[in-house]
Amino acid sequence: MDLTPKETKSELSQSKTTEQRLKFFMQDVTGRALVMMENATQGQQGIAMDLVQEAFISLHKSYADKAIDEWYPLFYTILNNKLQDWRRKEARRAQPFSLFKKISLDDDSEEILEIEDQQQLNPFDTLDQAVTIEEIQQAIRQLPVRQQQAFMLRAWEGFDTQTTAQIMNCSEGSVKTHYHRAIQGLRTALAHLNPHIGGSSHEE
The missing domain is CATH 1.10.1740 (Rna Polymerase Sigma Factor; Chain: A)
Structure with missing residues (x-):
């Protein structure tokens, strides 16, 4: 694949x-x-x-x-x-009894971080060669869905923040926050495989 x-x-x-x-x-x-x-x-x-x-x-x-x-x-x-x-x-x-309740799936309402737009990230740039595609994919799967989307749309598809926001139907601030947290999550999840990655960054 x-x-x-x-x-x-x-x-x-x-x-x-x-x-x-x-x-x-x-x-x-x-x-x-x-x-x-x-x-x-x-x-x-x-x-x-x-x-x-x-x-x-x-x-x-x-x-x-x-x-x-x-x-x-x-x-x-x-x-x-x-x-x-x-x-x-x-x-x-x-939730079979929630027919008349609004189902909230997304976490776009969470606190939006005041961070600069991050440059495009090739997921392989910061990972040791020993880290496999399967390990990267498993780490991505552990992220919340909206973080997955922001990361995949920006890092794999190469969309900018504005286009990603249009695709995800959310604000550019939400995309920046999801993307930033996705990168932090991946670094944390894969840190034991590559000690050179280090912990999560603090760019807030």
């Missing part, structure tokens, strides 16, 4: 038909999208695949005429919405 950040889109742009462009787009993004959904659903591969496939179908149905560059944020916005819908259904299934 491809966990590397997306490369240049020049190859995608060379395709002429919508089907060809969509095929290249799916090949480019599917691996990372599946990883994100598997993490968010605690390893439920079937659910993750369904969410990604549904997002592709919706993208093709509603935005087939858009440019390749526009597909990336659109796709992840659709995928985020489908994930949130699934999480709400799961929460209601776990």
